[in-house]
Amino acid sequence: MTETLERWSASLARELDIADFEVDIDAVLALAGVAAHAVLRPAAPLTTYLVGYAAGRAAALGEASGEEATARASEIAAALARSLER
Template sequence: MSTMSEWIEAVCKELGLELSDPGATTSTVLDLTADVAHGVARPAAPVTAYLVGLAAGRTADPEATTSAMAGLLGERAKSWKPAEPE
């Protein structure tokens, strides 16, 4: 087991979470944060992941919602153009 997998398992246990596929969830979040870090700004990546987690946690199927939101926001981040200063 990798250090990352061990960490995710320990965090889930500590938070009382059960992920059906921890590897897939980890990949989804890492892909999202990479897209945001490269397309928007590095500090936006962890904040975006946190916001997706908050929103997904309010739904009946957090894992499916996380995947859907990550896909949507990842694509948006890839084409992100900040507003022009006034």
């Protein structure tokens, strides 16, 4: 599974013209898992999308590096999901 996800991630990153960005697949899947279990399963893709958007925005505004912005947004999302755990 990991090899397939790595290939998919690299291919998609190239197509999106962000090939130089390294995706931490394990971190993305862990965050998706927290959202899916604490909120609802459909919260997983929504959460990862919003975290990516927020991180990209923060990095574009110069508020943090891409990695720092991603880590911060992920922490916020995971904490919120855990606080709403059903």
